[in-house]
Amino acid sequence: MGELKLMKGNEAVAEAAIRAGVDAYFGYPITPQSEVMEYLAAEQPHKRTGMVLLQAESEIAAINMVYGAASTGKKAMTSSSSPGISLKMEGISYLAGAELPCVVVNVVRGGPGLGTIQPSQADYFQATKGGGHGDYHMLVLAPASVQEMSDFVKLGFDLAFKYRNPVMILSDGVIGQMMEKVELFDPIPRCTEFNEEWMLTGKTADREKRVVTSLDLDSAKMEKHNLDLVAKYKKMQENEVRYEEFQVEDAEYLFVAYGCSARICQKTVKIAREMGHKVGLLRPITLYPYPSKRLNELADRLKGILSVELNSGQMIEDVKLAVNGKTKVEHYGRMGGMIHSPEQVLCAFEEFLLK
Amino acid sequence: MDVKDIIKPENLVYERTKNLTDKALSYCPGCGHGVVHRLTMEVLEELQITQDTIGVASVGCSVLAYEFMNIDMTQAPHGRATAAATGIKRCWPDKYVFTYQGDGDLAAIGTAETIHSCNRGENFTVIFINNGIYGMTGGQMAPTTLPGMKSSTTPYGREVELMGNPIKMTELVAQLPGTYYVTRQSVHTPANVRKAKKAIRIAFENQKLNKGLSFVEIVSNCNSGWKMTPVDSNIWMEENMFPFYPLGDIKVNGELVTK
Numbered sequence: 001m002g003e004l005k006l007m008k009g010n011e012a013v014a015e016a017a018i019r020a021g022v023d024a025y026f027g028y029p030i031t032p033q034s035e036v037m038e039y040l041a042a043e044q045p046h047k048r049t050g051m052v053l054l055q056a057e058s059e060i061a062a063i064n065m066v067y068g069a070a071s072t073g074k075k076a077m078t079s080s081s082s083p084g085i086s087l088k089m090e091g092i093s094y095l096a097g098a099e100l101p102c103v104v105v106n107v108v109r110g111g112p113g114l115g116t117i118q119p120s121q122a123d124y125f126q127a128t129k130g131g132g133h134g135d136y137h138m139l140v141l142a143p144a145s146v147q148e149m150s151d152f153v154k155l156g157f158d159l160a161f162k163y164r165n166p167v168m169i170l171s172d173g174v175i176g177q178m179m180e181k182v183e184l185f186d187p188i189p190r191c192t193e194f195n196e197e198w199m200l201t202g203k204t205a206d207r208e209k210r211v212v213t214s215l216d217l218d219s220a221k222m223e224k225h226n227l228d229l230v231a232k233y234k235k236m237q238e239n240e241v242r243y244e245e246f247q248v249e250d251a252e253y254l255f256v257a258y259g260c261s262a263r264i265c266q267k268t269v270k271i272a273r274e275m276g277h278k279v280g281l282l283r284p285i286t287l288y289p290y291p292s293k294r295l296n297e298l299a300d301r302l303k304g305i306l307s308v309e310l311n312s313g314q315m316i317e318d319v320k321l322a323v324n325g326k327t328k329v330e331h332y333g334r335m336g337g338m339i340h341s342p343e344q345v346l347c348a349f350e351e352f353l354l355k
Numbered sequence: 356m357d358v359k360d361i362i363k364p365e366n367l368v369y370e371r372t373k374n375l376t377d378k379a380l381s382y383c384p385g386c387g388h389g390v391v392h393r394l395t396m397e398v399l400e401e402l403q404i405t406q407d408t409i410g411v412a413s414v415g416c417s418v419l420a421y422e423f424m425n426i427d428m429t430q431a432p433h434g435r436a437t438a439a440a441t442g443i444k445r446c447w448p449d450k451y452v453f454t455y456q457g458d459g460d461l462a463a464i465g466t467a468e469t470i471h472s473c474n475r476g477e478n479f480t481v482i483f484i485n486n487g488i489y490g491m492t493g494g495q496m497a498p499t500t501l502p503g504m505k506s507s508t509t510p511y512g513r514e515v516e517l518m519g520n521p522i523k524m525t526e527l528v529a530q531l532p533g534t535y536y537v538t539r540q541s542v543h544t545p546a547n548v549r550k551a552k553k554a555i556r557i558a559f560e561n562q563k564l565n566k567g568l569s570f571v572e573i574v575s576n577c578n579s580g581w582k583m584t585p586v587d588s589n590i591w592m593e594e595n596m597f598p599f600y601p602l603g604d605i606k607v608n609g610e611l612v613t614k
């Protein structure tokens with residue numbers, strides 16, 4: 001059993017970064033995730049592991065510091081919340097294009113614009129469909145507990161390096177701010193070997209120079225690069241889909257929800273079952289790649305699906321694509337920092353699926 | 356006498372540095388970029404630090420610098436080279452890190468990154484090519500374009516009342532406590548080439564001292580963007596650019612040079 005602690009989600013991210021052997025964190029304050037950098041500053045990670053911590057002048061600078069560090073094979077990460085993540089999008093596109101690993105945490109707040117500092121899941125499109133320019137995907141992990149805020153930092157870096165691709169931890173203001181018990185994993189030492197052929201370490205006489213770039217002015221070569229990326233995303237779809245099911249075995253109706261909405265839906269499932277409705281919950285853990293196959297299988301025997309998200313209906317598009325018309329799919333979600341209660345989800349279920 | 360009799364090690368007077376690739380430069384004939392590439396690469400070879408150097412290319416005509424520089428390099432988004440360099444240097448304090456940026460990259464879109472990297476005293480080298488114009492995108496106005504100077508977006512000349520003033524980035528960063536060495540050079544004559552090389556060498560040597568950022572501006576020509584022959588562009592540069600962007604050291608060993 002690892003060390004047990006009562007922590008905020010944001011603090012768990014920070015502690016996990018130190019324990020995961022992260023080399024550098026670059027950030028810029030924004031509510032509701034400022035605790036990540038504050039916790040790191042208090043912990044003095046340079047003393048614990050030699051980890052670099054730097055408050056950048058903007059989110060743009062922070063993501064490009066990540067880009068530089070990642071070019072050399074270092075484990076680099078940043079975190080922010082929605083408006084700041086928008087600023088990072090150009091950098092993320094470059095990281096994806098140059099095939100660099102990194103972890104970006106988005107503790108989502110309501111938008112658009114400056115929006116609100118209250119929780120939201122309105123950045124689903126941005127996280128899963130691109131957000132930045134060009135044909136690319138991040139691998140997107142959606143934690144639903146403080147435990148997963150910690151675990152996914154480690155998992156995120158494993159996946160980021162496995163695929164040489166940016167990984168986003170798409171959290172929200174609820175998971176970032178709430179306190180829960182968390183079992184911390186044992187610290188992993190920082191890596192000191194940088195031998196992979198893409199890592200910039202300084203050209204020695206016995207090898208060719210190494211270049212990290214997302215640019216190719218030769219269209220044929222650029223298309224080949226695009227195709228290689230597509231092949232990589234396909235591999236992610238084959239190997240990295242993660243989801244959790246709750247009372248799905250005999251379910252006639254299904255909630256699909258991630259992050260804090262999944263926690264709320266779990267309660268609704270219990271209430272609905274007490275009322276005699278056979279309802280289950282599928283919680284996608286990876287939002288990209290999406291558990292489409294599993295949803296498609298389940299759709300054969302479902303009378304209806306409710307996509308529950310703190311937004312105006314974003315993930316529902318992936319649910320609909322997955323079930324491909326096999327069953328009815330509806331959306332329910334509050335916005336602007338308002339959070340649906342289990343009872344409100346139940347009402348929506350009754351109204352949209354039972355009637 | 357046969358050619359073979361002449362090609363002997365003892366007769367060698369000049370050799371291209373191994374730090375440049377065989378690739379033909381993509382720069383317009385007469386452009387200063389190629390010379391600055393060569394000087395930078397020669398300095399790394401002479402200091403024997405190639406194996407410990409990581410370069411950051413920016414966005415501009417020199418975006419493909421990594422094709423010509425035979426060293427490990429990354430390519431940063433437009434304006435963000437010093438942020439990327441910060442990420443590298445903070446993780447690898449023992450490496451030599453440099454950025455190679457144009458005036459659009461460094462003094463317009465990347466102003467915040469430039470100022471803050473300088474102000475934090477990041478311990479790397481910035482090579483800043485100031486040609487008063489956006490070369491790569493076809494000769495538009497840059498933040499450094501002189502008053503009255505023509506460009507494709509100031510076809511009647513830069514009107515300061517409408518388009519603002521040119522910015523002297525080098526004087527500006529010299530005021531910041533984090534810069535250790537700030538100088539302005541050119542590469543349009545053999546004498547200036549030698550001076551510029553010396554400056555670049557100091558800027559790399561300084562990284563060993565860990566005392567802050569070394570900033571080398573090269574006032575350069577963009578004969579294509581200025582729509583001049585290379586020779587005319589050099590004369591125009593002497594007559595128009597140098598009075599506004601005077602050559603010489605601005606800050607040495609962390610102290611402003613009083614003139």
Ligand SMILES: Cc1ncc(C[n+]2csc(CCOP(=O)(O)OP(=O)(O)O)c2C)c(N)n1
Binds near residue numbers: 459486488
């Ligand atoms: C975000 C972004 N905006 C605009 C551009 C287009 N762009 C490419 S190079 C350039 C200007 C480069 O000028 P400068 O830095 O002066 O370098 P030069 O080409 O003169 O050497 C611009 C605006 C871009 N690549 N990315």
Ligand code: SF4
Binds near residue numbers: 382386576
């Ligand atoms: S456009 Fe100007 S800066 Fe670019 S290569 Fe040609 S002369 Fe040089």
